[in-house]
Amino acid sequence: MVARRRPTMKDVAAHAKVSISTVSYVLNDSGPVAPERRNRVLDAIRLLDYSPNESARSLKRRSASTIAMVVPDLTNQFFAMVTEGVQRAASAVDVLVVLVVPDATEQPEENQAKLLRSQRVDGVIYLSGTGSMPAAIYDLARSGPVVLVDEQIPGRDLPAVVCDSRRGAREVAAHVLEQGHRRLAVIGGPPALWTAQQRLAGYREAFAGAGLDPDSVPVHTGDYRLESGAAAAAAILDGPADKQPTALLCANDLMAIGAMECLKARGLRVPEDISVVGFDDLPMSALLTPRLTSVRQPAHEMGYRAAKVLFDLLEGNDDDAGELLATVVQIRDSVCPPRENR
Amino acid sequence: MVARRRPTMKDVAAHAKVSISTVSYVLNDSGPVAPERRNRVLDAIRLLDYSPNESARSLKRRSASTIAMVVPDLTNQFFAMVTEGVQRAASAVDVLVVLVVPDATEQPEENQAKLLRSQRVDGVIYLSGTGSMPAAIYDLARSGPVVLVDEQIPGRDLPAVVCDSRRGAREVAAHVLEQGHRRLAVIGGPPALWTAQQRLAGYREAFAGAGLDPDSVPVHTGDYRLESGAAAAAAILDGPADKQPTALLCANDLMAIGAMECLKARGLRVPEDISVVGFDDLPMSALLTPRLTSVRQPAHEMGYRAAKVLFDLLEGNDDDAGELLATVVQIRDSVCPPRENR
C-alpha cells in the first residue's frame, strides 16, 4: 500500500483548472459558480477521490461537529440504549459521537474537562449513573453545553432529559397494591440519585393512596447494581419472621434480578412466595423466569432527545425543553396476589 | 455566561512574555527552555486556563488521535463489552473513540469510507456482526488501517482479533456428547460469518471424535438473533417425531435464549426434556432459568487487543499479532443426560 498524500482542495483546483475558492464554493455551495465549471470540479473530486480534511474545517469553523457521550457502563443495556439514541440523532445531522467511559479508578474530572476545552467536542451528554459529579460537571458546563440524561442535579439547573420516574413508580406500586399486598419492602437506589428519590417518592404516593402509612414500609438502600439487590433481599429475609414482606419493590431491574437470584437461592418462589417488581424494563427482563414486571423507560428516545437538546443549545436556541418523558408499566409474571388472598 | 474566546498560544506567550515557540516547546517539550521561563509559561497556562486546540494540532500533525469503532448493535452485551475494551485501550493512550452504529436502513458504506477519508479518525475497528461488508470495508482499508474484531474476511487478509471459536465449539459439543446425547441438532449462525463457520466446524470435530457422522446432524441456519433461534427451534420441534434431538447446540447465546423461549412456550423443560447450549456467555446467560451452559469469549480483552493492534499499525509497526484468544466453556444447568440414560 503506497502511503500517498491525500488530495487537497489545491489538487482539485489544479485538475479542474479553477481557483481554490471555486472549489470551496461548490463544496459548500457558498457562492455562485457557472454550471460548466461546477461539473469540472465535481469530476475532479471524483477522479481524485477527494474528501475535505475535517481538521482544517474544524479549525476554521471553530466547531468540531463532534459531541461526547459520557456513560458509566456500556454493559448496562439501559445505558447502551440511551447511547444508541444519542448516536442515532447525531449521525442524522452528521455529527460524530465520541464515547467516554470514565474508569472508576481514575478521577475523570480533569480529563473530561480537558476534552471539552480542547475543542475536540462541541458539547457533552452526561450520564453519570451515580449522581456524584456536581463539581466536575459544572466546570464542564462553563466551557460548553452539557446536557444530562436520566438524572438531574438538584441545585444547579443544567438541561436534562429524564422520565417521569415518580409516576412510573407510583403506577407499579399501585399495581402491586391492587393485587392485595400490604406488607411490602422497597429496595431503593443511591439516595444521591434523582431517579432514586423520584421512584421512592412515587412508591410512597402509591402507599398513601392505598391507605398505607408510607413510613411503615421499610426501605433498603442499594446502588442500582445486581449485587446490592441480592444483598438487600438477603437482609430482608433475615429480618423478623413475623413481618416478612409479600412483595419487593426494586428501584431498578438489576437490583430486582439480584433479589430474585437471592430468593431463588433460598428456595423461595417468585411470585408465589414473594412478588418482585423492577424498573427500567431491560430487554433481558422479559426473558427471565418469571418474566419481570417492570416500568419501561424510553431509553432510546431519551438519548435521542438529549442529543436534540444539545444541538439546539449549540445553535444558540435556548430551547430547554425539559418535559418529562412518559414511562409505561409492563405487567408480567413476577407479581401475583399474596398467599392470604388466594 | 459570557462566551469569551478561548485563549491561544499567542495569549499565553504574551502573558508569559516569551515567544510563541517557547510556549510550544514547553507544551510538548520539544525544545530546550530555561527553567525560569518554563515556569512563567506554566503559570500563564494555568492562569488563562489554556488548553491547546486539538483541531489545529490535528491539522498540523496530520493525525487526529481518534479512532472509530464500528459496531452493529450496542444492546448486544457482547458487542458492548468489546467496545468497552476498545475504549479502555484508547483512553490509556489519550485517543478518542468515535462510535459508529450503522443504521440498517441506510447503506453505511459511503458514509464510513468518507469518515475515514476525512481524516477525522486515524483508523477503524470494525465489527460488522453480519460478515457482509467485503467491498465497503476493503475500500476503507485503502485509506487507513482497519482491524477486524470477532470476525475475519476469508479472501483478504485484514488484521483481525478473534477467538478460537472452533475449539470452544468443539469443547461444548464434547461436553454435551459426554452426557450421553446422540441425537443432536445445531442452530448455526449466518453462513457468511467466519465465527459461524468455525463453530460449526468445531461441533463437527466433536461429533467425529465421538464416533458420530457429522453429516447426520441437522443444521438449522439462524442469524445470531434471538428470534431466529426461536424460529429454528420451532422448525426442529415440528420435524419428524421419531428423531427429535435431545440436545440443541446453538452458535450463540441469543439464539439459545430464543430457542429456550420457544421450548418453554411449548411446555418443554430445559434440560430435562431437551438440553441447550449457547456460545458467548453473555452476562445475562447466567441469570436465566436454567442457567445457560455456554462458551465464554474474552470480549473485553478482544476489544482491548484490537485497539492495540490498530495503534501498532498506526505507528508503522507491522505487528499483525493474530494469535487466537482462548475461550472457556462455562458448564451450567442447561445440560443434563438425555432421558434414556437416566
Place this chain on the structure above:
DNA sequence: TTGTATGCGTTATCAC
C-alpha cells in the same frame, strides 16, 4: 537557548 517565519487545508472577505 530563544524568536521569526512559514505552512498545514479550509473558509471567507474582497477586489476584479
Place this chain on the structure above:
DNA sequence: GTGATAACGCATACAA
C-alpha cells in the same frame, strides 16, 4: 462569476 489572499491555532526549520 471568479480568483487572490488573509486568517484559523499550532509546530517547526532556521536564523539569531
